[in-house]
Amino acid sequence: MGLLDLPAPVFAALDDGMAWVLPPTPRLALWAAIAGTCTLLLYRALSPQARIGRAKRTAREARQRLNRFDGEFADAGPLIKEQFVAAFKHLGLVLPSTLLSILPLLALLVWIETAYGYTYPAPGNTPTLTTVPGEFQSDWIGEGKPPEQNGERSPLRHILVRDDEGVITEVVLTAPVPVIAQRQWWNWLVANPLGYLPENSALRRIEIALPQQTYLPFGPPWVRSWMVIFFPVMLIVSLLVYRWARIE
Known part of the structure; x- marks a missing residue:
């Protein structure tokens, strides 16, 4: 925190x-x-x-x-x-x-x-995931779907990131936050509720295209x-x- x-x-x-x-x-x-x-x-x-x-x-x-x-x-x-x-x-x-x-x-x-x-996607919807660098494969798993590496029921809404050798990290979405990255010096002031990616990993950032909450019935999303x-x-x-x- x-x-x-x-x-x-x-x-x-x-x-x-x-x-x-x-x-x-x-x-x-x-x-x-x-x-x-x-x-x-x-x-x-x-x-x-x-x-x-x-x-x-x-x-x-x-x-x-x-x-x-x-x-x-x-x-x-x-x-x-x-x-x-x-x-x-x-x-x-x-x-x-x-x-x-x-x-x-x-x-x-x-x-x-x-x-x-931001908010979580509606049941059955899968947000676009972007990794930096883009050589990794990322999978959105939600609604209690079992991950591929075992037969256990997974937590609601989490992300698996793989390379050629298998899963390298798993991120559980405990809050609707659209970005998770490696820890930076400014995180002592503002922390990421999702935690951080391993510092020794080549994976530097995951961007999650979560839907933005809206509060007016008109105009483009940013309005x-x-x-x-x-x-x-x-x-x-x-x-x-x-x-x-x-x-x-």
Whole structure:
């Protein structure tokens, strides 16, 4: 589990509770409203609002003095320096709080991509599998079909990858995730729920063409994804909270 995956059980429990009264699309909108509100209020609590306000006024005054300057460009050096110093001071006050306040949002986005991004194919349907490199043979096994190498009943939805000598790996789909690859350095931050391919294997990546979940009844697939619901709602709520809370 990666660092940003730690809150996932909490998000899942809350979502399961909301599912008793709300279908997926309103739940997405509610998650977006929560994300926009909490991110802005957390930023307000963590940031030095009074100092940021003074820095903004100082930067604005420096910019106005530079705009009013009517002399030679060579004589404008002190005013240009003053403007840059004020701008960087403002940035230095804002940046740490911004980075801290978006961490919960990033964790929520990671969870939503898994929970609301893709789904399993309908019974009897087989998704397209692509291996990198493409010299391997991959088989989708679902609905309790027995794999070829033994007579035991297999787990629901898993993938067998073979080379000329036989099966080299098996991936059980415990979550609707469309990619599994070898572990990378960034997986300490965001882990793959399916695990990872063996590092000593020539197989580097498996892509699974899982169907994308849709939340609007019209438009191409990319317009009907969770992002089209989540981000506009979050933006609108964030702007409203920004004005209501008078955040600097």
